[in-house]
Amino acid sequence: MAMPDAHLGYGFPIGGVAAFKEQGGIISPGGVGFDINCGVRLLRSDLQARDVQPLINTLLDALFQAVPSGLGSTGRLHATDRQLTESFLRGAEWAVEEGYGVESDLDFCEENGSMPGADPSQVGVKARKRGRPQLGTLGSGNHFLEIQRVEEIYNPEIAKRFGLFKGQITVMIHCGSRGAGHQICTDHLDVLSKAVRKYNIDIPDKQLACAPLGTPEADHYFGAMVCAANYAWANRHIIAHWTREVFDRYFPGSQLQLLYDVAHNVAKIEEHRVEGKKERLYVHRKGATRAFGPSRTEIPAAYEGLGQPVLIPGSMGTASYVLCGQDKALDLTFGSACHGSGRVMSRSQALRQFTGKEVKAALNRDGIAVRSTSPGMLAEEAPQVYKPSGDVVDVVHNLGIATRVARLVPLGVSKG
Numbered sequence: 092m093a094m095p096d097a098h099l100g101y102g103f104p105i106g107g108v109a110a111f112k113e114q115g116g117i118i119s120p121g122g123v124g125f126d127i128n129c130g131v132r133l134l135r136s137d138l139q140a141r142d143v144q145p146l147i148n149t150l151l152d153a154l155f156q157a158v159p160s161g162l163g164s165t166g167r168l169h170a171t172d173r174q175l176t177e178s179f180l181r182g183a184e185w186a187v188e189e190g191y192g193v194e195s196d197l198d199f200c201e202e203n204g205s206m207p208g209a210d211p212s213q214v215g216v217k218a219r220k221r222g223r224p225q226l227g228t229l230g231s232g233n234h235f236l237e238i239q240r241v242e243e244i245y246n247p248e249i250a251k252r253f254g255l256f257k258g259q260i261t262v263m264i265h266c267g268s269r270g271a272g273h274q275i276c277t278d279h280l281d282v283l284s285k286a287v288r289k290y291n292i293d294i295p296d297k298q299l300a301c302a303p304l305g306t307p308e309a310d311h312y313f314g315a316m317v318c319a320a321n322y323a324w325a326n327r328h329i330i331a332h333w334t335r336e337v338f339d340r341y342f343p344g345s346q347l348q349l350l351y352d353v354a355h356n357v358a359k360i361e362e363h364r365v366e367g368k369k370e371r372l373y374v375h376r377k378g379a380t381r382a383f384g385p386s387r388t389e390i391p392a393a394y395e396g397l398g399q400p401v402l403i404p405g406s407m408g409t410a411s412y413v414l415c416g417q418d419k420a421l422d423l424t425f426g427s428a429c430h431g432s433g434r435v436m437s438r439s440q441a442l443r444q445f446t447g448k449e450v451k452a453a454l455n456r457d458g459i460a461v462r463s464t465s466p467g468m469l470a471e472e473a474p475q476v477y478k479p480s481g482d483v484v485d486v487v488h489n490l491g492i493a494t495r496v497a498r499l500v501p502l503g504v505s506k507g
Contacts, residue, residue: 094379094429095486096478100124102298105378108427110363111304113371117292118309119301120283120316122375124356125276127316128323129234129267130201131380131402131430132331132352133413135253136338138260138345140240144502146341147460150238151503153340155462157333158236159228160507166227168329175223175322179211182321183352186328196328198391200352201381201399204324206359210314214271215278218315222271222322227329231465231507233431233472234266235404236334239411239499246496249397249415253350255497262338262347263411263499264330265404267356272319279312304373313358320357327352350413351391351400355380355430363425374425382428382493384418401493403484406432407461408454408474410500412484414493428493429484432477445470460503468507 097106102121111117143150159166170178177185183204187194197203214222229236241259244250255261268275286302286309287294294300302308335347358375365372383390383399390399394415401414409432420426436444447466450473454461463469481498488495 092424094427096378096429096431096483098435100377103375103377106429107377108375108379108424110372110374110425113304113373116304116373117301118304118313118358118373119299119375120276120280120312121298121300122377123276123316123358124377125273126267126356127272127276127319128354129356130323130327130352130354131404132264132327133350133402134262134331134334134347135255135350136260136262136345136347138342140258140260140502143238143260147238147503150337150341151460151462151505153337154236154334155505157337158330158505160230160234160464160505165224168226170223170226172219172223175219176211178226178322178325179214179318180209180321181205182324183328186325191329191332196349198393199349200324201354204328204352206317206320208314209317209321210311211318213311213315214275214318218271218274218278221274222269225269225271226326227333228269228326229266229330229505229507230269231468234507235407236330236505237263237501238503239263240502241497242410242500243498245498246415246494249494249496252394252397253400253413253496254348255413261499262334263402263404264327264334266327266330268319268323269326271322275315275319279315282308283312316358320354323354324352351402353380353400353402361426363421372425376427378430379427380430381426382416382420382424383426384416384420386418387426401428403429403480404431405480405501406474406477407472407504407506408457408459408501409477409480410498412480412495413497413499414484414487415496416493417491419491420493423490424492428487432480432483435478436476438471441471441473441476442467445473459501461506463506465507472506
């Protein structure tokens with residue numbers, strides 16, 4: 092099925108969801124994507140926008156220095172092979188033990204920031220080499236670190252439970268598993284392309300390469316994919332830690348608390364009702380966010396009775412949204428919602444139509460500060476190349492998949 096932000100991607104469309112039974116089902120890297128566990132983390136502060144606005148450029152410069160970004164960027168942390176393996180196995184839990192973030196943050200991460208089933212033996216030499224220097228980095232493309240203001244509250248009751256209020260400063264982090272995840276996907280696509288022939292699977296496109304669940308090829312891909320997912324949770328955890336350090340430098344004693352961290356490129360084993368019967372399914376979400384309602388036990392205890400926070404990032408110059416998952420999503424979409432706005436213009440077309448200088452000037456006129464390692468990246472990610480985020484959110488809200496809670500507008504954006 093396709094979410095309202097769906098657009099062309101490798102294998103599945105970005106914004107695609109599919110679920111397969113353990114018996115007779117398959118797993119496909121094209122249903123997860125190259126940036127395994129690309130996801131979004133939202134930090135809420137106790138600061139008012141009026142107090143932060145005068146320092147927005149100073150803050151943004153400091154964040155741009157503290158959190159490396161850009162294609163092939165390497166971080167302040169160069170992990171040893173042992174540390175890398177631990178990040179594959181334990182994700183954000185490992186990051187906390189290393190001194191990044193706090194243990195209570197784990198309660199507010201999907202899967203508590205550490206998904207079971209990781210098998211580091213299925214991660215190749217190239218993926219390890221790419222992963223070691225990139226923990227704590229944003230990367231490039233549509234990834235960002237954004238200082239935001241809560242502009243509108245749609246549901247005061249849920250917003251209060253989420254710790255959100257009008258005029259509040261929030262920080263959104265959007266990134267994934269970097270080169271490690273990309274290489275893991277590449278390596279296992281080669282294996283699963285051969286598995287299609289081995290198991291006589293008829294697929295309409297080679298990008299849909301897959302393997303039957305329970306086979307060595309499927310198990311090996313799943314184990315490696317979980318490693319990348321956990322790496323991504325560790326990555327966002329480290330970035331959040333450095334973000335807190337920057338805020339504490341300019342606003343001593345300020346509190347940046349984790350509202351939630353959600354994945355939107357992953358395959359997970361979940362229980363769902365299918366034709367009235369409870370089934371264990373491999374749910375593929377590619378450019379789709381989990382949106383569990385209040386009946387599910389997987390959501391944090393602090394949000395019991397509400398539903399899971401659903402984080403929908405905007406497109407650099409446009410608003411982001413916080414929603415709350417509803418039980419209707421379990422019936423309609425295997426508990427899934429959109430993950431963003433969805434592109435309507437290719438990167439090459441954007442480069443022909445816009446320049447980075449023009450995009451930056453337009454953002455500045457709208458009161459949005461921006462930092463980027465590449466002018467071309469600003470052009471590729473111009474707000475006009477995406478669907479209006481509000482339109483996408485309206486579809487999800489009106490269908491009852493997730494309820495609108497708050498609208499967040501950008502004040503300062505750090506891009507790759």
